Structures are given as C-alpha cells and as structure tokens.
Amino acid sequence: MMKLFDAHCHLQDSRILSKTPQLIKAAQDSGVVNFAVNGVCEQDWLSVKQLSITHPSVLPSFGLHPWYVTERSPNWFNKLKEYFDSTPSAAVGEIGLDKGSHGKKIDFSEQVEVLRQQLELAKELNKPASVHCVRAYGDLLELMKSLLIGSCWRQMHPTRYQSRT
Numbered sequence: 001m002m003k004l005f006d007a008h009c010h011l012q013d014s015r016i017l018s019k020t021p022q023l024i025k026a027a028q029d030s031g032v033v034n035f036a037v038n039g040v041c042e043q044d045w046l047s048v049k050q051l052s053i054t055h056p057s058v059l060p061s062f063g064l065h066p067w068y069v070t071e072r073s074p075n076w077f078n079k080l081k082e083y084f085d086s087t088p089s090a091a092v093g094e095i096g097l098d099k100g101s102h103g104k105k106i107d108f109s110e111q112v113e114v115l116r117q118q119l120e121l122a123k124e125l126n127k128p129a130s131v132h133c134v135r136a137y138g139d140l141l142e143l144m145k146s147l148l149i150g151s152c153w154r155q156m157h158p159t160r161y162q163s164r165t
C-alpha cells in the first residue's frame, strides 16, 4: 500500500474531535502514516498536544492563525513558547495572513505583527512553519524576505550544495 502523509489537517477541531480516533484509524487503514495537526488558537493547543501523545502518528504544530488574532490573550506568545519548550518535536502553524472575505475583517497590521513574531520564533527554534495565505502574497513575501532570506536561505544553500557533492 502506498504510504501517505497528511501534511495539513485540524483533527483537534471541536466539531470533529469526538470522532478523531475513528478518523485516524480509517485514514491509517488507507495508508496515511502521519498527520500534521495544526493548532490555530490558544484554546486548541492543548488538544493538539494531547492528540500527539495519544496518537504517535500525529505530528503537532502550534500557532496563532490570522482569523484568531483578535482573540489572543496578552500572554499568548509566552504560552506558545512554553508549548514548544514542552513539545520539542512540534512545528509552527498554522500561522499566516488573510485578506479574504473573513480575514479582511481582522486588522491587517495586527495580523502582520502576530505572523512576524511567530516566523521569528520558527527561525530561532529552527522549526518548519505551516503558512496560510489568502490574497496577501505580496505582503507575505515582503515579510519573509525581511526575516528569513537574509540568513536562512544563505544557510540553506550551502547545506544543499554540500549534500550533493
């Protein structure tokens, strides 16, 4: 059977959480070996973490999604860092920018600031990030260039080059 990797899902979503064990089992029976489960707000990070403990096939990601930027607590960033401290295998996500029908209701400069903090953290901790982007590709590229390309890309290219030689 072909092995598959679900690179982006939200199995912690409260609308399906009670069925998540059956969903994981059914997907595994069809060849899905891992699930990258993305947290989107402070309230669901614990569920993501618990799923990764009960189901070793779940790879946890913690992040603050642009849709939930206005609901964040004053302590959200420290809380996020604590999740990474206690779950070293976790990735960053889902984070991003959204100027779509839902996202445009949320202050864009706040979205950018929240994303910037999380991308900087991903860079500092050397973690992959799962990025959501709707109608904001120019802004996203600008932010990623200012934060990442200067150092990360310069570091990545020699590594790739060396591994080929």
Ligand SMILES: [Zn+2]
Pocket (backbone or CB within 6 Å): 008, 009, 010, 038, 094, 132
């Ligand atoms: Zn998503």
